[in-house]
Amino acid sequence: MNKKTYFFQSEIKQLLNLMINSLYSNKEIFLRELISNSSDAINKLKFYYLSLKNKKDIILDTNYHIRIYTEKNSLIISDNGIGMTENEIIDNLGTIAKSGTKNFIKNLDSISNKNINSDIIGQFGVGFYSSFMVSDKVIVHSRSVKENNINNSVLWISDGHGKYTVYKKSKDSIGTDIILYIKESCKEFLNESKICDIIIKYSNHINIPIEYKLFNNKKKDFLWKKINVAEALWTKNKLEISKKEYKDFYYSLTNNLGNPIAWSHNKVEGKNEYISLLYIPDISPWNIWNRDEYKNGIKLYVCRVFVMEGIKKIIPFYLRFIQGIIDVNFLSLNISREILQDDIFINKLKISITNRILKILNNLSINKNKYNIFWKEFGNVLKEGLAEDELNRYKITLLLRFCSTYYDNEKKYVSLEEYINRMYHGQDKIYYIVSDNYISAINSPHLEIYKKKNIEVLLMFNRIDEWMMMYLLDFKGIKFFSINKNNEGINNIITLNNSKFLDINKNIFVNLVNSIKLTLGEFIKDVKLTDKLENFPVVLTTSSSEMSTQMSKLLSSVGKKVPNIKYIFEINIKHILIKYINNIKDKNLLKKWINYLYYQALLIETNSLDNPVEFINLSNKLISKLIIK
Ligand code: ADP
Ligand code: MG
Numbered sequence: 205m206n207k208k209t210y211f212f213q214s215e216i217k218q219l220l221n222l223m224i225n226s227l228y229s230n231k232e233i234f235l236r237e238l239i240s241n242s243s244d245a246i247n248k249l250k251f252y253y254l255s256l257k258n259k260k261d262i263i264l265d266t267n268y269h270i271r272i273y274t275e276k277n278s279l280i281i282s283d284n285g286i287g288m289t290e291n292e293i294i295d296n297l298g299t300i301a302k303s304g305t306k307n308f309i310k311n312l313d314s315i316s317n318k319n320i321n322s323d324i325i326g327q328f329g330v331g332f333y334s335s336f337m338v339s340d341k342v343i344v345h346s347r348s349v350k351e352n353n354i355n356n357s358v359l360w361i362s363d364g365h366g367k368y369t370v371y372k373k374s375k376d377s378i379g380t381d382i383i384l385y386i387k388e389s390c391k392e393f394l395n396e397s398k399i400c401d402i403i404i405k406y407s408n409h410i411n412i413p414i415e416y417k418l419f420n421n422k423k424k425d426f427l428w429k430k431i432n433v434a435e436a437l438w439t440k441n442k443l444e445i446s447k448k449e450y451k452d453f454y455y456s457l458t459n460n461l462g463n464p465i466a467w468s469h470n471k472v473e474g475k476n477e478y479i480s481l482l483y484i485p486d487i488s489p490w491n492i493w494n495r496d497e498y499k500n501g502i503k504l505y506v507c508r509v510f511v512m513e514g515i516k517k518i519i520p521f522y523l524r525f526i527q528g529i530i531d532v533n534f535l536s537l538n539i540s541r542e543i544l545q546d547d548i549f550i551n552k553l554k555i556s557i558t559n560r561i562l563k564i565l566n567n568l569s570i571n572k573n574k575y576n577i578f579w580k581e582f583g584n585v586l587k588e589g590l591a592e593d594e595l596n597r598y599k600i601t602l603l604l605r606f607c608s609t610y611y612d613n614e615k616k617y618v619s620l621e622e623y624i625n626r627m628y629h630g631q632d633k634i635y636y637i638v639s640d641n642y643i644s645a646i647n648s649p650h651l652e653i654y655k656k657k658n659i660e661v662l663l664m665f666n667r668i669d670e671w672m673m674m675y676l677l678d679f680k681g682i683k684f685f686s687i688n689k690n691n692e693g694i695n696n697i698i699t700l701n702n703s704k705f706l707d708i709n710k711n712i713f714v715n716l717v718n719s720i721k722l723t724l725g726e727f728i729k730d731v732k733l734t735d736k737l738e739n740f741p742v743v744l745t746t747s748s749s750e751m752s753t754q755m756s757k758l759l760s761s762v763g764k765k766v767p768n769i770k771y772i773f774e775i776n777i778k779h780i781l782i783k784y785i786n787n788i789k790d791k792n793l794l795k796k797w798i799n800y801l802y803y804q805a806l807l808i809e810t811n812s813l814d815n816p817v818e819f820i821n822l823s824n825k826l827i828s829k830l831i832i833k
Pocket of ligand 1: 237241242244245283285286287288296297331332333380
């Protein structure tokens with residue numbers, strides 16, 4: 205016997221340490237992980253066999269199964285799948301190739317090591333290594349179909365403390381046995397009913413029988429009893445599937461990612477047949493915003509055999525929150541990712557799946573409560589579709605929801621359809637404001653005149669919104685207009701009581717306007733008198749040729765150099781402060797007041813100042829001066 209001992213890769217050591225010390229309460233997922241590995245191994249063997257030229261070369265036990273049993277203090281998971289050669293076992297169980305596991309390790313730093321109570325292990329599915337949560341020692345005994353020789357079988361053994369040992373040990377049949385020496389504190393996992401419960405909970409729909417060894421009293425012997433339904437749910441008739449079955453299938457598919465809010469199960473007949481079962485979840489996967497590494501939740505099957513998951517080509521990226529399966533009959537089993545990229549059937553499939561999903565969402569939107577759950581969680585993802593999917597832009601536009609001034613101080617959503625139905629007589633634009641957050645949006649001075657005149661304004665405050673608006677130019681022919689911009693057009697729809705007001709007062713403020721221009725000089729584009737403000741003395745607007753505040757923020761947040769925005773400084777000539785400073789003769793003092801007003805307008809418009817202390821000092825000085833007076 206030639207024993208060789210190896211050290212685990214350092215990342216794996218870290219992972220194992222965590223598994224061994226973990227207080228994670230949901231330890232039972234180890235069984236789900238091992239069963240899914242066994243099921244993968246069996247599917248791999250089916251592939252392998254199909255792709256063999258000389259099938260007669262190997263005699264296979266095609267009675268595929270995963271068998272689970274206990275022996276003293278150990279739990280054994282045994283499969284007749286593809287097995288592993290010595291090299292494969294070292295590669296697969298000693299190093300990390302998987303990006304999911306790597307990510308998990310990267311995220312460890314932010315989690316307190318010993319107290320993982322979130323579902324983080326469950327979400328990442330750290331696979332084989334989770335067996336060390338419940339075991340003192342793990343043995344893997346495997347015989348590969350590729351080196352199909354009783355003596356080539358290999359045994360891997362480790363207690364999870366940094367090292368593992370590998371040596372040859374004969375094994376009767378092709379496949380893998382995983383032997384777990386269950387920890388004293390985890391004895392429950394040797395209990396028959398507990399094991400069967402876990403199997404049903406997580407692995408019910410795996411289309412390979414999972415059998416448990418039971419003692420049969422009548423026959424006075426052990427029997428293998430099938431525990432799972434071992435059937436692909438989606439192949440059953442819709443009418444025969446209960447809500448609970450659909451939900452359970454969702455849970456097993458997604459490792460319990462929240463709950464499904466809606467689903468759609470369809471069979472498309474014809475030459476290129478396929479079945480799809482698509483779900484809308486109520487919660488995002490943790491990494492949905494990680495554009496490079498996120499994989500969508502669609503599993504592709506070919507004639508009931510699992511092929512691949514997370515294939516980018518199969519659904520558009522902006523629908524990446526969808527979970528489900530697609531089972532097609534028109535692809536070959538050993539199709540590669542590269543071929544999939546160019547497959548015209550896959551392209552057709554994508555179009556048809558996209559339409560289906562947009563239809564599910566459209567149906568869901570009738571139910572406001574449910575749709576709100578969806579919108580809160582995935583609205584910002586869906587918005588990407590306006591840029592990504594020009595063809596479906598209108599359909600996506602119908603699905604958009606916005607906060608609005610229609611609901612005073614309440615974060616309720618409205619659709620564009622609702623907005624245009626409520627439009628002011630003669631109103632020819634859809635008004636919106638973009639700000640950093642809901643509070644700054646709803647309290648913005650820009651809104652005052654619109655509120656006063658009862659004109660609804662949509663409130664946008666998500667990072668993506670300003671960018672989205674580049675693609676959303678109109679709805680049913682009605683143009684969008686940002687009220688952060690200087691808006692002369694508003695005069696056409698709101699006849700102000702005394703429209704000559706500004707003209708009459710022009711002369712009274714001419715000196716002030718000049719002083720402001722002199723003081724702020726390069727920082728601003730222009731100074732204008734306004735009577736559209738109520739409570740605010742000043743406001744900054746952008747001219748239509750200028751980049752908007754939010755766009756400039758968006759660009760600088762991704763490291764782009766953007767020039768400072770030159771705003772139009774609008775002063776409210778009805779405001780007491782403006783009237784007051786109009787009479788200040790002391791040039792120095794006037795300068796201070798102008799700066800003070802400029803800073804406050806800048807703070808409101810951009811939500812931050814480069815030098816807040818300067819602003820506060822200035823304010824304090826001016827107030828003190830007034831008190832002393
Ligand atoms: P994953 O299954 O996501 O790849 P795991 O940590 O669960 O990650 O397993 C690592 C690898 O070990 C698998 O990809 C597979 O190659 C191999 N493996 C694990 N269990 C088995 C098994 N029962 N039969 C064959 N290979 C297996
Ligand atoms: Mg696995």
